[in-house]
Amino acid sequence: MSLALVGGFLSYSIGGGLYSTRQEQVLAESERAVIEVQNTFSSSSVSNEVALQTLMNTIVPSIESTGTTNSRRVALLRSPGQPAVQVLQSPISADLETSIIPAELRAKVRVSTGKLLYQSVSIPVAGSVHPGIVVGAPVQIPLAGNYELYLVFDLNSEQQTLDFVQRTLVFGGLVLLLMIGAISFFVTDWLVRPVRLAAEVSEQLAEGALDRRLPERGEDILAVLARSFNKMAQSLQSQITQLASLSKMQQRFVSDVSHELRTPLTTIKLAGDMIFAGRETLSPPVKRSAELMHDQIERFETLLNDLLEISRYDAGAVTADLEMQDLNGVVGMAIAGIEPLAMSKGSEIRIDIPQGSVDAEMDSRRIERLLRNLLANAIEHGEGKPIHVAVGAxxxxVAVTVTDEGVGMSRTEVDRVFDRFWRADPARKRTTGGTGLGLAISLEDTHLHDGWLQVWAKPNEGASFRLTLPRRKGMVFTQSPLPLPPKKAKKRGDE
Structure with a gap:
């Protein structure tokens, strides 16, 4: 846009300058010609019509020959409205059409007091039109009366010069624009290339290629940026490597300890079961101790199984035993297994399942364990209020939701609910034990089935977990059959 404005301004300035210069030259020539013609007639001593006509006929060739260019034409026209003293023929240049002289200019010249008057006109020449200027002035001719002298100047050469200048400006502007574009492209590419490279390396770092670095060249600001970026990347690599090493050590420790505890636990469990089986023969205090020991051994075994299970997931040694199963049946088995706990807590389990079977390809043992875990959490945090279970397809x-109306969770707690060894309220009394691995294992079981395990919760309004699984392994789904949070289910048995 700026280049076009500059080009337009230059073209206008050059055109205006050419026209002004030529106009001054035309007026100067015209003024000399008018003075010369008037002096010629004033100084003549002709006294008859023939001599006067002869003198007038010499005017046009004389003025045409004294011009600086060959583009000047002349017409000496009698002013209309005069008494016929001497009616003489008006001399006119051979190729001049008097019709191009505007009538309004002639009217102004007739009443002029000798001042030069001019007007721009269009001159037809060989099928084309040239720009021109007509200059007129009154002339007094003895014995003949008032006449008007007109000089017509063709400005085609100036127009051609202006056209050439405009073409040159346009061509030069295009060349300059291309040069500016090319220079801008290379300069921008030179400036943006390091930033683009930094973005690419950042993406590669985010994808796990921690050894990627930026090239360091020179001492300019880009080199300083590259060095700072590489230092940051090196620091991140060191920290991530250290954390990964610690994580592997932790996983190895958990796996080793879990396996090492398996053998003594088996021995303790066998001894404890024998004591628990003969508790009726023991004194009341010893009997109570035997029951407590049996319960704690069962809890310890559950904790150890969770640790072993999460260790197998960490080692990538878990595979799903997939079969077509009725999800309604799996949900029923999970409820049956957890119902004694619900009754002890005073929580009623209400279900809403569709008629008929809801078949899907799944590892029923793992899905039943997952649902049992969700139900146990709902009962634990439901404060004795109803638990709603819904099935959809x-x-x-296929999908299952488990919803309670208990204490709920904050947004921060929801973000951490699937973290390992994390509990929403560690100080709260628990009746189902647990290490904080239950939901983490449930999430791993869900991923094993290529499914979703999602949670919704609000403080003092309850929480809802939604499990969504594909109908068959590898089947893609984009939406769960059940909403989250779900609508409350009907009480079991109500239809």
Whole structure:
């Protein structure tokens, strides 16, 4: 845009300058010609019509020959409205059409007091039109009366010069624009290339390629940026490597300890079961101790199984035993297994399941364990209020929601609910034990089935977990059949 404005301004300035210069030259020539013609007639001593006509006929060739260019034409026209003293023929240049002289200019010249008057006109020449200027002035001719002298100047050469200048400006502007574009492209590419490279390396670092670095060249600001970026990347690599090493050590420690505890636990469990089986023959205090020992051994065994299970997931040694199963049946088995706990806590389990079977390809043992874990959490945090279980299905997916109306969770707690060894309220009394691995294992079981395990919760309004699984292994789904949070289910048995 700026280049076009500059080009337009230059073209206008050059055109205006050419026209002004030529106009001054035309007026100067015209003024000399008018003075010369008037002096010629004033100084003549002709006294008859023939001599006067002869003198007038010499005017046009004389003025045409004294011009600086060959583009000047002349017309000496009698002013209309005069008494016929001497009616003489008006001399006119051979190739001049008097019709190009504007009538309004002639009217102004007739009443002029000798001042030069001019007007721009268009001159037809050989099928084309040239720009021109007509200059007129009154002339007094003895014995003949008032006449008007007109000089017509063709400005085609100036127009051609202006056209050439404009073409040159346009061509030069295009060349300059291309040069500016090329220079801008290379300069921008030179400036942006390091930033683009930094973005690419950042993406590669984010994807796990921790050894990627930026090239360091020179001492400019880009080199300083590259060095700072590389230092940051090196620091991140060191920290991530250290954390990964610690994580592997932790996983190895958990796995080793879990396996090492398996053998003594088996021995303790056998001894404890024998004591628990003969508790009726023991004194009341010893009997109570035997029951407590049996319960704690069962709890310890559950904790150890969780540790072993999460260790197998860490080692990548878990595979799903997939079979077509009725999800309604799996949900029923999970409820049956957890119902004694619900009754002890005073929580009623209400279900809403569709008629008929809801078949999906799944590892029923793991899904039942997952649902049992969700139900146990709902009962533990439901404060004795009803627990709602719903089952849904679509063409590509099946889903289960477990919803309680208990204490709920904050947004921060929801973000951490699947973290290992994390509890929403560690100080709170628990009746189901647990290490904080239950939901972490449930999430791993869900991923094993290529499914979703999602949670919704609000403080003092309850929480809802939604499990969504594909109908068959590898089947893609984009939406769960059940909403989250779900609608409350009907009480079991109510239809």
């Amino acid at each position: 679509s063409e590509s997916a």
